[in-house]
Amino acid sequence: MKLPRRTPYEHADALNQLHNLLYSDDAQAQSQGVSIAHVWLNRSSCPHAVESTSSLVQARLLESLSHPLLDRHQIDWTLRSSYSSALLRFVNSVADAFQTGLYAQSIFNIAQRIGLPAWFVELRHAATHEELPSLQVCRQACLSALQWLDAHFWWPNMATSSSVQPMTQGVSQDLSLSLRRSLLSYRKIAKQVARDESLRKTQQLRIEKLFARIDGSIRAVGGSVFVDVGQDSTLEEAVDILFEPGYIVPLAKRKRPRPAADGSVPPLPSHLYNTWFPLLRHLDQSVQGFTSTFLDGLLRRLTSRNASLAGSSYTRCIAAWLVAIFGEEPWHLEGASSRQAMQGEDGMMEDEDEARDRSYPIKRCLLSPTPASLVVARHLNQGSQWGHVLELANLIATGDKSQRSEQTGREEELMSLIEEMERHSEQVDLEEDEAGRQIVQRAIDDSMNEQDWAAIPGWAVAQDWQPCPLGCLRGAVPVLQLPPVLYSH
Numbered sequence: 001m002k003l004p005r006r007t008p009y010e011h012a013d014a015l016n017q018l019h020n021l022l023y024s025d026d027a028q029a030q031s032q033g034v035s036i037a038h039v040w041l042n043r044s045s046c047p048h049a050v051e052s053t054s055s056l057v058q059a060r061l062l063e064s065l066s067h068p069l070l071d072r073h074q075i076d077w078t079l080r081s082s083y084s085s086a087l088l089r090f091v092n093s094v095a096d097a098f099q100t101g102l103y104a105q106s107i108f109n110i111a112q113r114i115g116l117p118a119w120f121v122e123l124r125h126a127a128t129h130e131e132l133p134s135l136q137v138c139r140q141a142c143l144s145a146l147q148w149l150d151a152h153f154w155w156p157n158m159a160t161s162s163s164v165q166p167m168t169q170g171v172s173q174d175l176s177l178s179l180r181r182s183l184l185s186y187r188k189i190a191k192q193v194a195r196d197e198s199l200r201k202t203q204q205l206r207i208e209k210l211f212a213r214i215d216g217s218i219r220a221v222g223g224s225v226f227v228d229v230g231q232d233s234t235l236e237e238a239v240d241i242l243f244e245p246g247y248i249v250p251l252a253k254r255k256r257p258r259p260a261a262d263g264s265v266p267p268l269p270s271h272l273y274n275t276w277f278p279l280l281r282h283l284d285q286s287v288q289g290f291t292s293t294f295l296d297g298l299l300r301r302l303t304s305r306n307a308s309l310a311g312s313s314y315t316r317c318i319a320a321w322l323v324a325i326f327g328e329e330p331w332h333l334e335g336a337s338s339r340q341a342m343q344g345e346d347g348m349m350e351d352e353d354e355a356r357d358r359s360y361p362i363k364r365c366l367l368s369p370t371p372a373s374l375v376v377a378r379h380l381n382q383g384s385q386w387g388h389v390l391e392l393a394n395l396i397a398t399g400d401k402s403q404r405s406e407q408t409g410r411e412e413e414l415m416s417l418i419e420e421m422e423r424h425s426e427q428v429d430l431e432e433d434e435a436g437r438q439i440v441q442r443a444i445d446d447s448m449n450e451q452d453w454a455a456i457p458g459w460a461v462a463q464d465w466q467p468c469p470l471g472c473l474r475g476a477v478p479v480l481q482l483p484p485v486l487y488s489h
């Protein structure tokens with residue numbers, strides 16, 4: 001169960017109405033749309049594409065107004081500045097949404113990845129560092145930007161509303177089929193490269209093309225590059241295709257992980273890791289919210305009712321993937337700075353950083369204990385801090401369902417234990433921060449004794465200081481009367 005999604009509008013139809021106003025041919029309707037967009041901006045969680053569209057429309061409205069107090073050159077400069085500002089914010093907002101790596105990426109690379117025309121980036125550079133673009137160029141760029149936003153934000157978002165969902169159902173099926181075909185093509189090439197490393201150089205271009213095709217398919221199935229994918233079910237539907245047998249879980253059961261003798265989580269086969277991990281890393285960097293959705297999908301399948309490693313090779317493979325990500329060498333993906341909110345079944349996941357923390361899957365497994373999730377939690381547990389909680393969760397998972405009152409008491413005890421451990425962990429972090437601050441302070445104090453502090457000069461009035469007019473040298477009073485020749489100018 002997911003928490004409600006926060007939007008600046010109450011109903012999905014409001015987005016359609018705003019689109020109709022902003023993209024209307026009537027200037028009065030456009031002005032009304034700009035006013036509504038300003039109201040949304042004062043609320044929370046307003047998509048930046050709405051702000052960009054509003055700014056671009058407002059720049060066009062400014063040109064249609066009369067300016068009796070300005071001459072032609074002043075009007076031209078004002079319009080060019082308004083257009084350039086709106087286009088700057090448009091390009092920057094798009095680029096900032098995809099700065100998900102550990103290191104900053106160039107706007108040009110981001111534009112190539114998401115399908116934004118490169119000349120928008122060049123126009124942004126010119127408007128920032130060179131002379132403002134001409135009014136004719138600004139008009140054409142504004143029109144093209146509105147068309148791009150219409151295709152990549154407005155229509156995909158409106159397609160998720162109930163009013164137009166029946167019309168797009170067939171299109172979504174076609175896009176899902178296209179995504180499956182792209183994944184199968186990638187699997188074929190990636191397997192060849194995994195078996196023969198010498199093929200990587202010759203196949204790299206084909207792999208990159210498939211990456212781009214898969215990116216486009218996921219965005220198309222999941223909505224658009226601007227959809228709040230962390231809280232929208234559409235991206236989940238696209239990512240769920242990866243969990244179908246034949247992709248990250250092999251279709252042939254003999255290629256899946258075999259049961260471990262001690263009942264623990266079996267290791268992920270190297271051929272699976274080498275085949276699919278490059279794609280998963282790429283999607284983490286290029287698709288917002290992908291990692292949160294992917295990890296949540298793994299955990300949902302492990303915490304589903306009666307999930308067990310012993311009787312299901314599919315569940316064993318899912319568990320092996322989760323352990324491979326959070327195991328001895330955690331999945332250090334570059335998109336750790338992404339802040340797409342992702343709510344899991346228990347409303348636990350706050351953002352992608354928390355999803356990458358090993359304690360998160362342990363908590364999810366303990367809050368929904370199943371035979372499979374408990375095995376994974378034990379495997380990920382790197383100490384005794386979760387020992388008692390694991391025992392209690394095991395009692396809940398294996399207890400007699402008829403004893404509901406006792407079962408409920410154990411569940412409440414489990415929740416209180418997890419909350420207590422979280423508070424203890426936060427307290428330990430605060431104490432460590434305070435200890436580090438004290439160490440730094442002691443190092444500063446030791447490096448400078450009282451005599452050193454006393455030797456540092458402070459603010460003081462010079463002994464020979466005398467008042468004088470502001471801006472004059474001491475003892476000199478300038479002639480303040482201007483020569484007559486200057487009065488004529």
